[in-house]
Amino acid sequence: MTRNDSTRRRFLTTVGAGSAIAVAGCLGGDGSEDPDEGTEGGSDDGLPPAEDVDADRIARDPTDVPDPVTWNEPREHDITIETERVTAEIEPGVTFDFMTFGGQIPGPMVRVRQGDRVNLTFDVPDDMNMEMHNVDFHAVYGPGGGADATTIAPGDDPAEISFSAEYPGVFIYHCAVPNMDYHISSGMFGSILVEPKDGLPEVDHEFYLGQHEIYTDGKVGEEGHHGFDFDAMKREDPTYVVFNGQAYAFTGDGVGPMEAEVGETARVYFANGGPNLMSSWHPIGNVWSDFYRDGDLLSEPDKNIETAPVAPGTTAAGEMEFPVPGPVKIVDHALSRVVHKGALGVIDVQGEENPDVYDEDP
Numbered sequence: 001m002t003r004n005d006s007t008r009r010r011f012l013t014t015v016g017a018g019s020a021i022a023v024a025g026c027l028g029g030d031g032s033e034d035p036d037e038g039t040e041g042g043s044d045d046g047l048p049p050a051e052d053v054d055a056d057r058i059a060r061d062p063t064d065v066p067d068p069v070t071w072n073e074p075r076e077h078d079i080t081i082e083t084e085r086v087t088a089e090i091e092p093g094v095t096f097d098f099m100t101f102g103g104q105i106p107g108p109m110v111r112v113r114q115g116d117r118v119n120l121t122f123d124v125p126d127d128m129n130m131e132m133h134n135v136d137f138h139a140v141y142g143p144g145g146g147a148d149a150t151t152i153a154p155g156d157d158p159a160e161i162s163f164s165a166e167y168p169g170v171f172i173y174h175c176a177v178p179n180m181d182y183h184i185s186s187g188m189f190g191s192i193l194v195e196p197k198d199g200l201p202e203v204d205h206e207f208y209l210g211q212h213e214i215y216t217d218g219k220v221g222e223e224g225h226h227g228f229d230f231d232a233m234k235r236e237d238p239t240y241v242v243f244n245g246q247a248y249a250f251t252g253d254g255v256g257p258m259e260a261e262v263g264e265t266a267r268v269y270f271a272n273g274g275p276n277l278m279s280s281w282h283p284i285g286n287v288w289s290d291f292y293r294d295g296d297l298l299s300e301p302d303k304n305i306e307t308a309p310v311a312p313g314t315t316a317a318g319e320m321e322f323p324v325p326g327p328v329k330i331v332d333h334a335l336s337r338v339v340h341k342g343a344l345g346v347i348d349v350q351g352e353e354n355p356d357v358y359d360e361d362p
């Protein structure tokens with residue numbers, strides 16, 4: 001049994017009738033099956049039943065962002081990152097064994113100022129799986145971005161490293177053991193934000209999203225417990241492409257949309273964990289009015305970018321204004337990933353209509 005129809009209905013509801021995007025037309029109004037579906041992945045014997053979950057949701061709250069830097073002198077930060085295995089739902093009825101930094105996806109955002117010192121403790125509890133783990137920060141000068149010195153096995157004493165945040169920007173961190181593609185695809189990535197000495201522009205909201213691919217041995221929407229499909233990963237043919245580990249998480253049918261008011265501004269930090277696919281990052285019904293390409297926070301941001309490439313292994317940032325109410329849908333504009341694989345999040349913008357800017361009934 002698949003849930004493709006309900007997934008499609010959810011997408012159509014979320015996108016809304018009359019949406020400017022044309023993909024709705026590709027779905028067919030009759031809910032008929034895509035002839036390609038049902039042939040990918042999975043075994044004829046079906047999946048084992050869904051397992052008990054360890055957490056209500058794998059998706060980190062996108063507002064779970066540390067406060068902006070307010071200090072003007074270098075500081076020291078003691079940070080602990082602990083790995084955690086979590087069985088959770090990718091979408092309702094579909095369970096999967098995730099590997100995480102801190103129990104949710106993406107891993108906790110680390111936020112410091114250029115020149116700050118970070119003392120990192122990295123711990124892999126012995127109830128983790130048999131695999132070694134480590135953490136490679138793209139914000140760190142040093143072997144493996146810290147990975148060489150943090151490689152430990154479950155139950156080992158925690159690893160400790162200390163580094164100076166020498167160069168500003170927003171960066172990814174990820175597990176970088178030899179089979180790192182498997183670990184990242186299971187959820188082991190997050191972001192570290194090194195604010196420039198002059199700080200960042202003030203905004204009303206900051207959101208934190210992480211895109212990644214999940215390669216399972218089931219079909220998309222197939223109820224039950226999905227195992228990991230290494231061959232699909234090697235073919236770079238994911239079952240799901242998701243934001244914060246969960247299909248359609250930040251929609252009305254998921255854990256709920258992100259929220260903003262007309263007249264406010266938002267900056268979205270967008271980590272593409274990959275491990276393999278470029279994201280074509282686009283806000284439907286809006287534009288990245290200031291776009292920090294590749295996470296570069298020193299150059300002047302690019303202006304009014306519609307669809308921005310975000311390479312795997314990158315955290316980019318985009319700022320938006322909200323002059324009119326209505327949903328802004330964040331997508332990977334490789335749209336089959338939106339329609340069929342889960343890459344959709346919504347910012348619900350509430351407030352007064354602004355017909356000077358947009359009038360839907362003139």
Ligand SMILES: [Cu+2]
Binds near residue numbers: 099175177
């Ligand atoms: Cu790992």
